[in-house]
Amino acid sequence: MDYLTAPLDETSRAALAATGLRYAVLDNDDAAALEGWIRADFRGFHGKRPSAEVLEEARGSFAGRRNTGVYDDEGATSDPVGTVNTWPAPLTVPGGARVDSWAISSVTVAPTHRRRGIATALLGGELRTAHALGLPLAILTVSESVIYGRWGFGPATWATAWSVDTKRVGWAGGETPGRLSFAEPAEYEETGARVLDRVMASRAGEIGLEPYLAKRLIGPMKGDPDADKLRLVRYDSAEGEPEGFVTYVLKDDPEDDFTRHTVVVNHLAAATPEALRTLWRFLIELDLVAEVKVWTRGVDEPYQSLVNDIRGARVTELQDHLWVRILDVPAALQARTYERDGSLVIDVADDLGLAGDRFRLTVRDGRAEVQATEDTADVSLPVAALGSAYLGHDVVRGLSLAGRIQGDAEALDRLFRTTVPPRLSTWF
Ligand SMILES: CC(=O)SCCNC(=O)CCNC(=O)[C@H](O)C(C)(C)COP(=O)(O)OP(=O)(O)OC[C@H]1O[C@@H](n2cnc3c(N)ncnc32)[C@H](O)[C@@H]1OP(=O)(O)O
Structure with a gap:
């Protein structure tokens, strides 16, 4: 192409x-x-x-x-x-x-x-x-949430920001095996890109990163005012396999208390639970630090389970993140898998005339077959709502309660929702 x-x-x-x-x-x-x-x-x-x-x-x-x-x-x-x-x-x-x-x-x-x-x-x-x-799809991350609905985009992943009070919490997670070491970002680019690719492939909602987008997470970019302060810690498994890294900047305390720095995480990539645990333990146990701040995490981050005081790890933001616009309903719906089987006729409305039609979606053994049909619709929805539901986030019930999906929304929800919510852990 x-x-x-x-x-x-x-x-x-x-x-x-x-x-x-x-x-x-x-x-x-x-x-x-x-x-x-x-x-x-x-x-x-x-x-x-x-x-x-x-x-x-x-x-x-x-x-x-x-x-x-x-x-x-x-x-x-x-x-x-x-x-x-x-x-x-x-x-x-x-x-x-x-x-x-x-x-x-x-x-x-x-x-x-x-x-x-x-x-x-x-x-x-x-x-x-x-x-x-x-x-089959167009995707974007948005500066303002009011702009893109008119073109048929719907929010499909949500992102969280967290603040962890590290003077308050202690470690409550399990084993933290493997090895941590500092690395210079410029020397870690190739390895970091491989780790990122593994992370991005492992979760619905993530995208494969161009070298530029990977570099932003490994850092630093030209002109970055914090370039000299950016630190990178890599995690390698006990067998020596690179499985994660964190890049972060330490900010001074505004009151000039040297024991109360803030760690601002640029990016945390963890391809395995061990990498996630070990990197988090490293962050919350840093000396001379009072707070760890992190953005663009999933809605299912386990930070409260990793610490001994749940209220010391707070969500400070919960926000729409990746927006999806379906352009070809059969191709998009046949590309993903489903956790339950079923059959449903959906009527998709598209003001731009690109993807709208009525389709029968039949899921057998988790795979869908989608064909245009004249049968009566079980569910009617705008293409933006289908984009919101596409990656499996729990949105269908809310859209139905709000009157933005008509018909048997429960059946749609049963088919589309996934146990693990989708996540996009970067901006583009
Ligand atoms: C994927 C990304 O890149 S996200 C980044 C989006 N860009 C930015 O936020 C940068 C700053 N903003 C801008 O550059 C501009 O304001 C843009 C790109 C958002 C909009 O550009 P414009 O050419 O002014 O939009 P345009 O005239 O085509 O407006 C189309 C419709 O969207 C509405 N609209 C556009 N921007 C906004 C907005 N920020 N808030 C609310 N409504 C908006 C307009 O009112 C108009 O509505 P109507 O059709 O009902 O009259």
Whole structure:
């Protein structure tokens, strides 16, 4: 699939042209154009002006992506007024298959050009392009939760943030075998990428990481103000197999108490329960530390079971994280497995006309067969709700109670929900 050279979506090109704007896919070898695009992207997220070394690193990072811009050729600057980039990312689905999904990122519109339909053209264009490329799903992580429902995305994984009061809690977990050692991030990149790949393959909701996304977790990136403070501790099993790592920064106590540093975790990757336990024990037993803060963890993290005082480990945030947009219902539903068998007719409504139809879903021995049907629907739902339910998170009952799924939601819930909730442990 040549997603880098796939043609621009004609509907969006025409809509933008009608308002005097030009829609273009960048040639990633055109350094000046790509740098202008990166500047616009950073500005769109209220970031700093990128330095020359940050621009160089970002050009390398985005070289494998389809970078698209919207240009106002009548304006005073040649940088784009709208940006988006996309690439096929392997999304792990229940059962462990990794399904190429259209990952969408860097959606920005210059504040000088907001609310004139540029994002609408960009999103519609990306979804139609992914559909034409035959990808069954589009995925993204969002800056604001109100933006993407209108394009048929639904929240499909939730993330937690935690604060652990390490002056209060003690270790209550089981054995912590294996070996911990400090490593320099630059020397650990290859091993870290392998560990991350193992972690990402093992849980529905995680995505395979491009080198850039892996590097962000191993660190440090150019221009990172905490680069010099970033520490990496690796975990290797008793047999010497790399199975996890944690990257973190120590922050001083604002009251200047040297015994009360805060550990801010950049990323914790654990491919085995032993790695998770051992790395957590390391974090909570660090001397001269009062608090460990961690973000983007699953909803089923066992931190309260690892400590002897449950209230010393608190969830400080619970938030929607990965959003899923189904583009091809049969392909998406046949790619995952199911924990129970059953048969159901679902009527899927899609305002964009990409995936809507009525389907019979028959699950035997955990595998689904999905076909269009004229039979009476058991369940009717918008494509965004199907995206929310797709990875197995416990959302169906709530959507039904809220009146956003009609019909036999219990049967849908029985089929779709998984014992282990899906998780995405990074942003993209
Ligand atoms: C996957 C990612 O990259 S997530 C990152 C998203 N980007 C950001 O948060 C960066 C800062 N924000 C922006 O750059 C812009 O405000 C964007 C990209 C969110 C929206 O761009 P715009 O071109 O202004 O959106 P557009 O004009 O197409 O609006 C489409 C609809 O979405 C609504 N909408 C757009 N942004 C928002 C928002 N932030 N909050 C609420 N509604 C919004 C508009 O009101 C409009 O609704 P309508 O169709 O009912 O009139």
